[in-house]
Amino acid sequence: MKRLKSLLLATVLCLGASFTMNAQAKVAHVDVNELISKMPAMLDAQKQLEKLSGTYDAEYKTMAEEYQNKIKKYDQEAATVGDAVNATRQTEVQDLVKRITDYRDNAQKELQKKEADMVKPLMDKIKASIAKVGKAKGYQYVLNLADLLLADGPDLTADIKKDLGF
Secondary structure (H helix, E strand, O other): OHHHHHHHHHHHHHHHHHHHHHHOOOEEEEOHHHHHHHOHHHHHHHHHHHHHHHHHHHHHHHHHHHHHHHHHHHHHHOOOOOHHHHHHHHHHHHHHHHHHHHHHHHHHHHHHHHHHHHHHHHHHHHHHHHHHHHHHOOOOEEEEHHHOOOOOOOEOHHHHHHHHOO
């Protein structure tokens, strides 16, 4: 009976040790932020976004100048025109403020949408490259460096850059 217990204990220990060895996965990390920031296509996308943002800013400034000029003119003429004209002008200024606010909000939304539309295919390309390089090197998990508290393992960032062609 003692021999059976010893044999059973030895078997359990051996199985436990083999499960522990098999449970250790190969893990590496990659700096996705570095990849996306240095990717040539992303640099081009940023230039396009800056150009679009400049266009929106110029239009916004024009609208703001129009508002300032109307306010100045209406303030100067307020005492010489009737209450009906002043009320009409006040409504006109409120409409202009609403137009300016709506324009600014829509411009921000358009810029965010454009950025998301440009970044998504690039991120998909990066993810595909990470999967390809990770599998080729035998890693079961590849983690993003930004999400790690400790990154004391293989860094695949350079390999991913090479695979992406930059």
